[in-house]
Structures are given as structure tokens and as C-alpha cells.
Amino acid sequence: MPSPKARSSAARSGSVPCAGGNGRYEFVSLSRTPPPHLLQRQGSDPTAARLRASESPSRRRGSGSSTSSTGGQQLPEEDCMKLNPSFIGIALSSLLAIDLWLSKRLGVCACEDASWGSVRPLMKLVEISGHGIPWLAGAAYCLYKSDSAAGQEVMLNLLMALVLDLVLVGVMKAVVRRRRPAHNRMDMFATFSVDGYSFPSGHATRAAMCARFLLAHLVLAAPLRVLVLLWATFVGFSRVLLGRHHVTDVTFGFLMGYWQYNLVEMLWLSPVMLQSTIGQLQ
Numbered sequence: 001m002p003s004p005k006a007r008s009s010a011a012r013s014g015s016v017p018c019a020g021g022n023g024r025y026e027f028v029s030l031s032r033t034p035p036p037h038l039l040q041r042q043g044s045d046p047t048a049a050r051l052r053a054s055e056s057p058s059r060r061r062g063s064g065s066s067t068s069s070t071g072g073q074q075l076p077e078e079d080c081m082k083l084n085p086s087f088i089g090i091a092l093s094s095l096l097a098i099d100l101w102l103s104k105r106l107g108v109c110a111c112e113d114a115s116w117g118s119v120r121p122l123m124k125l126v127e128i129s130g131h132g133i134p135w136l137a138g139a140a141y142c143l144y145k146s147d148s149a150a151g152q153e154v155m156l157n158l159l160m161a162l163v164l165d166l167v168l169v170g171v172m173k174a175v176v177r178r179r180r181p182a183h184n185r186m187d188m189f190a191t192f193s194v195d196g197y198s199f200p201s202g203h204a205t206r207a208a209m210c211a212r213f214l215l216a217h218l219v220l221a222a223p224l225r226v227l228v229l230l231w232a233t234f235v236g237f238s239r240v241l242l243g244r245h246h247v248t249d250v251t252f253g254f255l256m257g258y259w260q261y262n263l264v265e266m267l268w269l270s271p272v273m274l275q276s277t278i279g280q281l282q
């Protein structure tokens with residue numbers, strides 16, 4: 001990406017971005033002699049060289065070398081890279097900047113002194129409602145108490161889904177290693193070491209996956225179904241309000257949790273498998 005310095009000096013000298021020898025953009029002065037590689041291709045006519053500069057990058061590709069020359073000066077490859085932002089690179093950096101800015105602005109319960117600090121205890125209750133321990137304990141208890149084969153099957157698969165979620169999120173966090181927002185206070189209860197990382201939000205994956213699971217396997221009245229959806233949304237949103245996560249951590253977490261439910265359906269433990277598992281335990 002062109003540095004502000006590069007941009008301002010380019011503006012002063014009337015330079016324009018143009019193609020380097022390897023199809024990347026360099027800054028070339030319109031008022032000075034064009035670089036030799038442009039002159040080589042166009043003879044000694046600077047106007048023709050300027051016209052070539054507006055060609056599509058794909059047409060220029062393939063004529064490259066590992067260094068590029070500007071005004072007769074050899075520039076190392078890395079210097080040219082700084083002047084050659086790709087569209088995806090710019091889009092990602094912009095998204096990241098918006099994400100950081102928005103997450104900071106929305107972290108209104110990040111501490112007691114924050115603008116909505118008084119509702120922090122309530123947000124922490126929402127946090128506990130989406131924590132792994134109550135869900136694992138609840139599913140294990142329901143499995144133990146269930147006296148129908150269908151109920152046992154559903155609860156065993158919910159347990160399997162919760163463990164799968166912990167593993168997949170743990171692996172993802174360990175690979176991506178994104179730090180939590182700077183304004184987060186690390187006062188969460190019962191965390192693994194990978195929970196020091198931010199991407200994706202484990203609460204968001206669990207909320208999305210469990211909401212889909214409950215809606216698919218429990219017979220619930222319409223108001224309860226709405227409540228489940230509202231709960232899942234609120235768990236995700238509360239992560240940003242508490243300052244625990246960036247907006248993108250939660251958005252990706254929701255998508256990952258939604259997809260994880262598909263995986264659970266694919267890996268669904270059947271009654272036959274259940275019988276043999278119970279038989280082995282007895």
C-alpha cells in the first residue's frame with residue numbers, strides 16, 4: 001500500500017501509478033523520464049509509455065523480473081509490494097479497521113465505569129447461560145434422567161455436539177490466535193488456555209448450534225421457539241457489549257455454529273450405536 005509519504009511525494013511530482021516489470025504497480029513521474037522497461041517496450045516515446053500504464057494488469061503480467069526500476073533506480077521487490085495494494089488486501093484491512101472501531105464503540109459494558117457498566121452483571125448472567133459447563137452438565141443430567149430411548153438419543157447427541165464444539169473452537173482459536181479486544185477484562189469463569197484468544201467466539205458457536213439443535217429436536221410452542229432464537233442472538237451480542245469479542249468473532253462464530261449443527265446431523269449417533277454404547281458401559 002502506498003505510504004502517505006509516497007502518496008504526497010507522488011502528488012507533488014505529478015507521478016501516476018503504473019505497471020512494474022512483474023505486472024505490479026509502481027509510481028512513475030509523468031514529468032520525468034519513464035523507466036527503462038517502459039521505454040524498452042515503447043521505444044523512446046514517453047507518451048506511449050504513459051498509455052501503456054493504463055493497460056489492464058492481466059495484459060502486463062508475464063513480463064516480470066524480481067526487481068523493478070523507477071527512474072533508472074533498482075527497487076527491491078518488497079518496496080514495490082508496499083506500493084502495490086491488491087483489492088482484497090485493501091478490503092480486508094478496511095473491514096478489520098471497521099471491526100476494531102465498531103467493537104470498541106459497542107463494548108459499552110466492558111467494565112463497571114463504561115457507559116452501560118451498570119448492566120454488566122446482567123450481561124455476565126447471559127454469558128453464563130451460554131457457557132460450556134452449564135450446557136454439558138445440563139445435557140448429561142437430562143441423559144441420566146431420561147427414561148425414553150428417543151430422549152436418551154437426543155441428549156447423547158447434544159453432549160457429542162457440545163464436545164465437538166469445544167474441540168473445533170479450541171483448534172480454530174489456537175490456529176488463528178487473534179487477541180481479544182484491548183478493552184476486555186479477562187474475568188470469565190472456567191476457561192481453557194485457548195480462551196485467551198478471540199476468534200471465533202465460543203459462546204456464539206455454541207448458541208447458534210444449540211439453538212438449531214433445540215429447534216430441530218424439541219417440540220416447542222411458537223413463543224418458546226422465538227425465545228430460543230432471541231437467547232442465541234443475545235448471547236452473541238452480549239459478547240461484544242462485554243468487550244470480550246470483536247464483531248467479526250461473533251459473526252463468524254454464529255456461522256460456524258450453524259454449520260456445526262450440519263456436522264452433528266451427519267455424525268448423528270443412532271439408537272443401535274446407543275444400545276451398544278450403553279451395553280459397554282454396563
Ligand SMILES: CC(C)=CCC/C(C)=C/CC/C(C)=C/COP(=O)(O)O
Pocket residue numbers: 131132133136166188189190191192195198200201202203204239244
Ligand atoms: C467438562 C469440561 C472440561 C468442560 C469445559 C467447559 C469449558 C471450560 C468451556 C469453555 C467455555 C468458554 C469460556 C468459552 C469461551 O467463549 P468465548 O465466547 O469467550 O470464546
